[in-house]
Amino acid sequence: MGKKTLIPEEKWEGLRHAMEEAAGTRKTSKAPGILPAAEGEVSLRKGGKKKKEKKEKKKGKKGKGKKKDGKKKKKGKG
Amino acid sequence: MRKITVINQKGGTGKTTTAINLGAAFSEMGREVLLVDLDPQAGLTESLGVETSGRPTVAEVLTREVEPREAFHTLPNLTVLPSSPVLAETEKRILRERPSDYPLALKDALAGLRGFDFVIVDCPPSLGALSLMGMVYSGSLLIPLQTQYMALNGLEKILGMVKTIREAGFPMEILGILPCMYDVRTSLSRQVEEHLRDTLRDKVFRTVIRQSISLAEAPARSKDVLSYQPGGRGAEDYRALAQEVLQHG
Numbered sequence: 001m002g003k004k005t006l007i008p009e010e011k012w013e014g015l016r017h018a019m020e021e022a023a024g025t026r027k028t029s030k031a032p033g034i035l036p037a038a039e040g041e042v043s044l045r046k047g048g049k050k051k052k053e054k055k056e057k058k059k060g061k062k063g064k065g066k067k068k069d070g071k072k073k074k075k076g077k078g
Numbered sequence: 079m080r081k082i083t084v085i086n087q088k089g090g091t092g093k094t095t096t097a098i099n100l101g102a103a104f105s106e107m108g109r110e111v112l113l114v115d116l117d118p119q120a121g122l123t124e125s126l127g128v129e130t131s132g133r134p135t136v137a138e139v140l141t142r143e144v145e146p147r148e149a150f151h152t153l154p155n156l157t158v159l160p161s162s163p164v165l166a167e168t169e170k171r172i173l174r175e176r177p178s179d180y181p182l183a184l185k186d187a188l189a190g191l192r193g194f195d196f197v198i199v200d201c202p203p204s205l206g207a208l209s210l211m212g213m214v215y216s217g218s219l220l221i222p223l224q225t226q227y228m229a230l231n232g233l234e235k236i237l238g239m240v241k242t243i244r245e246a247g248f249p250m251e252i253l254g255i256l257p258c259m260y261d262v263r264t265s266l267s268r269q270v271e272e273h274l275r276d277t278l279r280d281k282v283f284r285t286v287i288r289q290s291i292s293l294a295e296a297p298a299r300s301k302d303v304l305s306y307q308p309g310g311r312g313a314e315d316y317r318a319l320a321q322e323v324l325q326h327g
Contacts, residue, residue, distance in 0.1 A: 007227055007269065012277045015230060018237035019278050022252060024244060 081197045081216035082253060082323070088232040089203035092222040092258035094121040095293055095303075096319075097200035098156075099312065100220075102302035103320035105155040109195035112150075115161035116184070116212045117202035118169070123160035126153060127300025130162045137161070137168040139187050140211075146188055155305070157194070169208050181248070184211040205239050213240075217249045220323075222258045222287070225270040253326065256319065258287040285319040287312075 084097045094117070101111040115122040115136060123130060134149040136159050151158045172180050184199070191197070199212040213219060221236060223229050233255070244250045255278060261267045274282050287293075288311055296306035303312040 007230070007273065011227075011230055012273050015234060015237075016277045018234045018241075019252075019281060022237035022240035022244070022250075023281070024241075 079191070079194055079197060080218075081199070082218050082220050083199040083201060083212045083216040084220050084222065085201040085209055085213060085236065086221055086223065086229075086232060087203055087205045087209070087235060088224075088229060091203075091224050091229065091232075092256070092287060093203070094125060094200050096220065096222045096256060096258070096287070096316075097122055097198045098125060098302050099293070099296075099304065099316035100319055100323070101156055101196065101198050102304040103313075103316045104196050106304055106317070107320060107324075110157075110193060111155075112157045112159060112191075112194045112197045114159045114184075114188075114197060114199040114212075116165075116199055116208050117161055118163050118166040118208075119202065120161040120163065120165075122200045123158065123162070125297035125300070126156070126158055126302070128153075128158050128160045130160050133160075135160050135162045135164065137165045140165075140168055140172060140183050142187060146191060156302070165208070169206070173207055180207055181210045181214040181243075184215040188215065205235065210239075210243070213243060213250065214248050218251050218253045220253045220256060222256045223274075224259050225257050225261070225267040225274075227266070227270070230270070252281055253323070254283040255281055256283045256285070256287060260286045260288045262288065283319060283322055285315060285322050287315045287319070290315075 082100075084093045084100075086093055097113055101113050105111045113122060113126075120130070123135075128151045134144040136149065138144045139146050139149050139159065146159060149159055151160055172183050176183060188197070197216070199216060201209040201212045219236075219240065221233065223233060237252075240250050240252065255274065257271050257274065260271065271286060290303075290310060290312040292303050292307040292310040293312040296303045296312070299306055303310065303316065307313060
């Protein structure tokens with residue numbers, strides 16, 4: 001009689017892959033935007049900063065009113 | 079100074095027991111050891127009988143309100159940076175104040191630390207901000223694992239997080255997976271251990287922490303197991319683990 005296996009083989013295969021990826025011995029497609037850099041210069045939450053920057057940019061554009069003016073002029077021409 | 083973070087998001091896997099008793103085993107070998115309790119449940123702090131009322135803890139160290147040494151408690155064989163439930167609020171505060179670099183909070187707070195051969199960090203049973211701080215601080219992870227089926231699911235999650243952190247640019251190594259609460263009488267324990275070694279090979283410690291009543295009793299006496307029952311199975315296993323970690327380099 002064969003040995004009774006309590007844990008399915010797929011479970012171990014998944015673990016093997018996870019360990020290879022964690023140890024960096026398995027090549028995987030990297031998540032875009034997360035680049036290896038010097039310690040202390042990288043954070044896992046870059047999103048917060050980017051959102052802030054985008055908001056500020058938008059505010060700046062609205063304040064100048066360039067787009068609105070431009071659109072009006074175009075309308076006038078047409 | 080060697081830094082080790084003991085982590086597993088599952089509760090009751092032997093994290094605190096391992097942090098304390100590995101530290102005690104290093105101390106028995108003549109090494110200076112600092113234990114950092116990074117769990118708001120303060121299990122390590124309480125297990126060693128450290129009283130924190132009215133005194134600073136790791137929470138105040140993380141927010142830089144006090145210098146680390148002001149919060150240290152010195153025991154005969156170990157130095158403890160204790161925790162308290164206040165740490166749960168501190169975690170939220172750090173996330174608010176340092177949204178972009180909170181993982182570096184512990185590393186920054188302990189940056190000037192000198193005088194210890196080993197710093198062992200005990201993480202909470204979650205993969206939240208505090209655990210991330212602990213992982214980034216040491217870059218070297220010791221993962222205690224119960225030799226049971228459900229524990230394997232948790233292990234996959236931790237490994238996934240390690241990958242993410244590494245890809246974010248933080249150096250991170252898995253020092254080893256430590257089979258804990260090993261019951262030689264059950265075929266499940268034997269099978270999990272056997273397969274773990276077949277699958278993850280040198281990432282699994284040769285040492286196995288066997289089930290032992292002394293490991294459960296020691297905290298009730300506010301002691302590590304090496305002080306509580308020096309000749310017992312628990313003490314023997316943690317001495318073996320300390321030797322193995324030293325050999326690992």
